[in-house]
Every structure is written in structure tokens, then in C-alpha cells.
Amino acid sequence: MPLLELRDLSVLYGGVEAVRGVSLKVEAGEVVTLLGSNGAGKSTTLRAISGLVKPASGDILFDGRSIAAERPESIVRRGIAHVPEGRRVFPGLSVRENIMLGASNRTGLSKSQIAAEADEMFDLFPDIRRFAGSLGWTLSGGQQQMVAVARGLMAKPRLLLLDEPSLGLAPVIVQAVFAIVAEIRRRGTTVLLVEQNARMGLSVADRGYVLETGRLVLSGSPAELWSNEEIRAAYLGGRTAA
Amino acid sequence: MDLALQLLFTGIGIGSVYALVALGFVLIFRATNVVNFAQGEFSMVAAFLMIVFSVKLELPYWLAFLISLGGMALLGALFNLAVYYPLRHRTYLPVIISTIGASIFIANTVLAIHGPEPEVMSGWFETPGFLVGPVYLDSQYLLIIAVTAALVALQYWFFEHTLLGKKLQATSQDKEMAALLGIPVAAMIMITFVYSAVIGGIAGILVAPVLFVSISMGSTIALKAFAATIIGGFGDVTGAIIGGLALGVIETFGAAYISVPYKDGFAFLVLVLFLVFRPQGIFGERVAEKA
Numbered sequence: 001m002p003l004l005e006l007r008d009l010s011v012l013y014g015g016v017e018a019v020r021g022v023s024l025k026v027e028a029g030e031v032v033t034l035l036g037s038n039g040a041g042k043s044t045t046l047r048a049i050s051g052l053v054k055p056a057s058g059d060i061l062f063d064g065r066s067i068a069a070e071r072p073e074s075i076v077r078r079g080i081a082h083v084p085e086g087r088r089v090f091p092g093l094s095v096r097e098n099i100m101l102g103a104s105n106r107t108g109l110s111k112s113q114i115a116a117e118a119d120e121m122f123d124l125f126p127d128i129r130r131f132a133g134s135l136g137w138t139l140s141g142g143q144q145q146m147v148a149v150a151r152g153l154m155a156k157p158r159l160l161l162l163d164e165p166s167l168g169l170a171p172v173i174v175q176a177v178f179a180i181v182a183e184i185r186r187r188g189t190t191v192l193l194v195e196q197n198a199r200m201g202l203s204v205a206d207r208g209y210v211l212e213t214g215r216l217v218l219s220g221s222p223a224e225l226w227s228n229e230e231i232r233a234a235y236l237g238g239r240t241a242a
Numbered sequence: 243m244d245l246a247l248q249l250l251f252t253g254i255g256i257g258s259v260y261a262l263v264a265l266g267f268v269l270i271f272r273a274t275n276v277v278n279f280a281q282g283e284f285s286m287v288a289a290f291l292m293i294v295f296s297v298k299l300e301l302p303y304w305l306a307f308l309i310s311l312g313g314m315a316l317l318g319a320l321f322n323l324a325v326y327y328p329l330r331h332r333t334y335l336p337v338i339i340s341t342i343g344a345s346i347f348i349a350n351t352v353l354a355i356h357g358p359e360p361e362v363m364s365g366w367f368e369t370p371g372f373l374v375g376p377v378y379l380d381s382q383y384l385l386i387i388a389v390t391a392a393l394v395a396l397q398y399w400f401f402e403h404t405l406l407g408k409k410l411q412a413t414s415q416d417k418e419m420a421a422l423l424g425i426p427v428a429a430m431i432m433i434t435f436v437y438s439a440v441i442g443g444i445a446g447i448l449v450a451p452v453l454f455v456s457i458s459m460g461s462t463i464a465l466k467a468f469a470a471t472i473i474g475g476f477g478d479v480t481g482a483i484i485g486g487l488a489l490g491v492i493e494t495f496g497a498a499y500i501s502v503p504y505k506d507g508f509a510f511l512v513l514v515l516f517l518v519f520r521p522q523g524i525f526g527e528r529v530a531e532k533a
Contacts, residue, residue: 050422072421081422088419090412097408104409105424111405155424 001064003028003190004049004080004159009058011041011048018044020214021058026159031181031191033201035225036211042194043085045211046161049192050082051075062159076105081157085164087148091137095128098136098147102154114154121150124183127176142173149180153189160184162193166200178204202226244376249494255383256452257490258390262445263467264474264482265397266438272414272477273434274326276337280345282464284439285446288314289455290352292447293361303366310447311440318439322432330431345460353457360456386448393441394483401479410434462506466493469513475523484524488512 002025011019019041026032036042047053049060051072060068067075076082081102090098099118103109122129125146131139139147145165152160162181166174174197181204185191195201202208202222210218210231218228225231263285270278291313295306325344329337371380401407413420413430421427445463453459470489474481489509496508516523 052418052422072418073424073426076422076424084419084422088416088422090415090419092415093408093411100405101408101412101420101423101425104420114405151423 002026002061003063004192005061005064006045006049007059007061009045009048009060010056011044011053012056013041013044013053017056018214019048022211022214022216023058024209024216024219026190026192028158028190029188030206031185031193031204033193033195033205033208033222034211035195035198035201035208035231037196039213040211041214042211043163046082046084046163046192046194049075049161050080052082073105076155076157079156079158080161081105081152081155081159082161083148083152083163083165085167087141087144089136089139089144089147089151091135093136094133095136095139095147096132099150099154102151103156105155117154118150121154124153124180125150142169142176145169145173145177146180149177149184153184157189159190159192162191164194164196166195166197174200198225198231245498246495247377249498250491251377251379252383253491253494254487255380255386255490256449256494257470257487258386259445259449259463259486260466260470260489261483261486262390262393262441262448263463264470264486265394265479266442266445267467267471268477268479268482269434270438271471273410273431274330274337276326276334276341277468278438279338279341279464280321280325280348281438281442281467282460282462283345283348284314284317284442284460285449285463286455286457286460287317287348287352288443288446289363289450289459290356290361291443292450293363293455297361297363307447311443314439314443315436318436319432321439322435326431326435327428349457349460356457358457360454363450363455365451382448382451386452389444389448393444397479406433466506466509469509471523472513472521473516473523475525478523478525481523481525 004026006022006024009019009022010017022045034042034045044053048055051067051070055068059066062078062080067078096118099121100114103114103117122132128143128146131143136144136147149162149165165177165181169177178200181191181193185204193201193205202225205222208220208222208225209216210225218225218231263281266281266284267277270276270281288310291310292306295301295309296303301309321344325340326337329340365382366385367381369381371378401411409420409425410430410433413425413427417427420430449463466489467486470485471482473488474483474485489512492512493505493508497505
């Protein structure tokens with residue numbers, strides 16, 4: 001049984017059908033990348049999984065049971081953490097507080113336990129350790145991305161949804177972010193990654209799907225997608241075959 | 243100089259009341275992005291509850307106080323469920339109109355039950371006050387200042403040092419993200435309304451012996467507190483406290499040195515000057531736009 005399964009999922013966004021009949025599966029332990037250009041419906045798909053928007057039709061199964069009607073608060077308690085587009089670090093809270101709040105879905109933890117876990121996060125993200133006491137808004141985009149991912153991991157998720165972690169970051173920072181995705185995968189957390197940056201997105205993935213104007217048009221291993229002419233043309237910058 | 247010290251004491255005393263009501267404004271504004279125009283009615287209702295339990299039913303002062311605050315907590319919860327919650331997914335405009343409607347409804351409900359006559363409430367203490375050097379310290383004003391200082395300290399501790407305080411802050415900064423982390427957003431907003439009604443109520447009960455208890459006291463206090471939040475910078479907790487204190491001092495000095503009948507006018511003159519020359523207030527925009 002897959003950890004996550006979307007069955008014929010359709011979602012409206014502003015009255016328009018942004019996701020149209022998408023079916024996909026994510027097995028436990030996999031990193032799956034959802035590729036697509038701006039407006040293809042990638043973010044809307046993730047927002048439906050985490051309960052921020054309700055599907056117009058179709059179903060979302062986590063561990064074989066439907067979560068399509070549940071609220072975001074209860075979905076994250078089931079073990080799906082969503083690191084949304086734009087990072088959404090709380091601007092007026094410190095980095096440490098932001099990360100600590102990532103454990104809000106887990107019950108029965110004392111404040112000191114959570115603080116200790118947040119400190120361990122700085123081992124995984126050493127670049128932000130020295131900003132532990134700084135307010136969220138003072139950080140750069142790359143640092144905020146680290147905080148957002150660390151906060152997501154504090155939920156101890158079984159499935160981590162990552163929405164365009166490379167967006168707006170300098171190439172060297174993108175490398176650092178994807179090194180962390182690889183590390184998360186090594187630790188055995190299942191990841192559903194949304195990316196426009198196909199090269200980086202596929203480099204860490206077991207499988208990939210390609211979304212175009214709300215529909216899945218392709219799926220396969222990174223090597224298969226890599227060798228597809230249309231994908232190379234659309235997402236990898238220029239045609240290589242003459 | 244002696245007069246100035248005396249005025250400063252009185253100004254800080256009345257300013258503390260404005261600060262408490264302003265805190266209620268700011269907390270609800272930060273949690274819901276909407277100004278609660280019924281905030282002043284919380285103070286008025288609490289003062290009338292105090293009249294009922296303390297003056298009419300002659301319960302001990304502390305018991306009447308606790309019962310009144312319990313009533314305010316209940317009112318805050320009902321207010322959230324009836325006035326805000328059904329409109330929570332709408333823009334700010336319907337919610338603002340809803341709070342204005344609630345304000346009129348609450349004031350007229352009290353009017354219908356109690357009638358229009360103002361009530362007089364005695365202070366907490368037998369001793370009306372005492373002289374320290376040249377300054378006469380009115381005991382009710384001393385109480386107002388002490389309770390305000392204690393509440394501000396307690397609130398600071400709560401927001402800075404408890405996880406629940408951090409969750410409330412997170413909810414006020416980004417509700418959708420808070421929900422994604424598993425923070426129960428509806429419960430956080432409920433807590434905010436209950437707390438705001440209670441501190442508004444405390445302000446009303448504290449100021450009741452200084453003013454008359456009347457139906458219109460809510461709107462008078464709310465206008466001053468609203469001015470205080472503008473002066474401090476809307477949405478800023480420290481600004482609300484500083485703004486409230488500043489406003490109390492300004493209007494007390496203005497009344498003494500310039501004109502008593504224009505006492506309320508000074509507050510609004512300062513409000514207008516701030517709106518024209520520094521609309522973001524003293525502490526406005528401290529959290530700059532995100533990079």
C-alpha cells in the first residue's frame with residue numbers, strides 16, 4: 001500500500017480547475033518529484049494534500065485512508081508536514097521559536113524537550129545556528145528556507161511536502177538546500193518535492209511526475225524523464241538533439 | 243513643579259486605563275486583522291456587572307470582581323462565536339460592521355435592562371488617598387497603576403516565555419502557516435477574545451469609581467484607547483501601553499494648564515496630528531517588510 005495516493009484529484013483555484021484528474025502514488029521511503037512550470041498546479045496539489053484547499057472531486061489517501069475532508073491541523077497530526085511556497089517563516093518570532101513551533105502537531109512534549117530537539121536541528125542546519133535568537137524577517141531567503149525545512153522536520157513527519165525550496169535562491173544556496181533534501185531522504189523520511197528546477201528536482205528523486213496545466217503528462221524514473229526530449233526542452237534549458 | 247508631579251500621577255493613572263483597553267484592541271487586531279469597535283463596551287458591561295454584584299447584591303468586593311470577570315470571559319467567548327467566527331473567511335469590512343453592530347446591541351441591551359441613570363461606585367479602599375511630599379496619591383489611581391503594571395508584566399511573561407504565548411503570536415502573524423503546523427487556530431482566536439474581554443473588563447471596573455458608570459462610558463474609553471493605539475502604532479503591544487500612558491498625561495496637563503472643557507479635545511488633537519504627520523505611530527513598522 002502506498003503511503004500517499006491521489007485518486008483522480010481535481011481542485012479548483014479561484015474558480016478555475018487548477019488540478020484536473022491527477023492520480024499519483026508515493027511509496028514509503030521514496031523521494032518523488034513533481035515537475036511543472038508556473039501555474040501547472042503543483043502548489044495547489046500540495047495545498048490539497050495538506051488540507052488548505054478541499055478537492056472538487058477525487059480522493060486523497062494517506063496510509064490507505066481518506067484525508068480529503070480533514071482540516072490542516074488534523075492532517076499534520078497524522079504525519080504530513082507541508083513546507084509551503086514562500087517559506088512562511090513567522091517574521092516576528094525568533095528562529096529558535098519558529099523551529100520549536102514545528103512540533104505543535106505532537107502532543108505530550110514539554111517545552112524543554114522541544115527546545116532540546118530544536119537545538120539538534122542546528123546540527124543538520126549549522127548555517128542558521130548563529131541566528132537562533134534573530135527574528136525571522138531579518139534572515140535571507142536561503143536562511144529562511146533552512147528554518148522552514150527545519151520547522152517542517154520538527155513535526156517528525158512520515159511524509160514531507162516541499163514546495164519549491166529552490167525558488168529565488170542563489171545557485172550555491174540551492175545546492176545546500178538539496179544536500180539537505182538528500183540527507184532527509186537518507187534518514188528515511190518520505191518526501192514529495194515540487195520543483196520548477198528539474199535538474200535539481202530529479203537529482204534527489206527516485207521517481208518524477210510532470211504536470212502541465214493541471215494534468216499529469218509524464219511519469220518515470222529520473223533517467224527516463226531526463227532522456228525525454230520534451231522535458232529537456234521545457235525544463236532543462238534548450239534542446240540538445242539536433 | 244508640585245502641580246506637574248500631581249498631574250503626572252493622575253495622567254498615568256487614567257492613561258493606564260486607556261492602555262488596558264488599547265491592549266484589548268491590539269490583541270484582537272493582531273489575531274483577526276480587524277479593529278473590534280465593541281472593545282469599549284467590554285469595559286462598560288464589566289462596570290455594570292460590578293454595580294449589580296457589589297452595590298446591589300452587596301457581595302464582597304473581591305467576589306463581585308471575580309464573578310464580573312467570569313462574566314466577561316463568557317461575553318468574550320460569545321462575542322467571538324456570534325460576531326467574528328461566522329465571518330472569519332470574509333474580508334475585514336463585514337467583520338468591522340459586525341463589531342459596530344455588536345457595540346450598539348450591547349449598549350442598548352444594558353440600557354434596556356438597567357435604564358439610563360448613571361451609577362456611582364465606591365473605590366476599593368477605605369482610605370481615599372494620602373500625601374507623599376507635595377503629591378496627593380489617590381488610592382484608586384494607585385490601584386489602577388499597580389494592576390496595569392502587573393497585567394502588562396504577566397502578559398509579557400506569557401507571550402515571551404510560554405509555548406502557548408508563542409502559538410498565539412504565530413497565529414496572529416500567519417494563520418494558514420499556524421494551521422499547517424498543527425496549531426488549533428480557532429482555539430487561539432477564542433483565547434484572544436476571552437482575554438481581551440477580561441482585560442477590557444478589568445479596565446472598566448478599575449475606572450468605575452473615578453468616572454460615573456454609564457452606558458456611554460464604553461464609547462468614551464474606547465475612543466481614547468483607539469487614539470492611544472494610533473499614537474503607539476497600530477498592532478504594537480508596547481506602543482499601545484506607551485500611547486495610552488502618553489494620552490492620559492497629555493489630556494491631564496492640557497486640562498490643567500489650558501482648558502478643562504477641552505480636556506477630551508486634546509486627546510483627539512494629538513490623534514489628528516499623529517494621523518497627519520506620523521500615521522504609523524511611535525512604534526509602527528518595527529517588523530519591516532520581509533526580504
